Amino acid sequence: MSIRLSALSKACAAVLLAATVIAAVGSAPRALAADDRLQFTGTTLSGAPFNGASLQGKPAVLWFWAPFCPFCNAEAPGVSRVAAANPGVTFVGVAGHSDVGAEQTFVSKYGLNFTNLNDADGSIWARYNVPWQPAYVFYRADGSSTFVNNPTSAMSQQELSDRVAALRS
Structure with missing residues (x-):
């Protein structure tokens, strides 16, 4: 059971980290894109x-x-x-x-x-x-x-x- 919780904790941490990175990139100022x-x-x-x-x-x-x-x-x-x-x-x-x-x-x-x-x-x-x-x-x-x-x-x-x-x- 502890192995499953550890794997689940790592998966949750990875998802949380990915969400944080995506949010940070999405809110960063973007350079003007050419039309x-x-x-x-x-x-x-x-x-x-x-x-x-x-x-x-x-x-x-x-x-x-x-x-x-x-x-x-x-x-x-x-x-x-x-x-x-x-x-x-x-x-x-x-x-x-x-x-x-x-x-x-x-x-x-x-x-x-x-x-x-x-x-x-x-x-x-x-x-x-x-x-x-x-x-x-x-x-x-x-x-x-x-x-x-x-x-x-x-x-x-x-x-x-x-x-x-x-x-x-």
């Missing part, structure tokens, strides 16, 4: 390679759009102006559900002078769980982000400007 969603590659509308990891540690805006989308067309002039007014924030458009020619026409029409990607296979949209356009992901320099997707109306230039200003504060 795994930024681990993607894409192709710009001009055919150049793009690496999403280049956005890590920077304030950035991903704008998911399609050239046939009426809300995207309504937002585009404001997106262009807000991007131009905020050179310290990286804007990247992620075009989907269309061909490169229509996407290039859209970019030219609205003077979108920032990187725009052709997400032909929808892999970047899927990575961010974007169900429809327009959608935004706002990244702060610390890696935290906010996803905004409103399929019923365009984001106003003022709201976009306010959200971008919040990335810098």
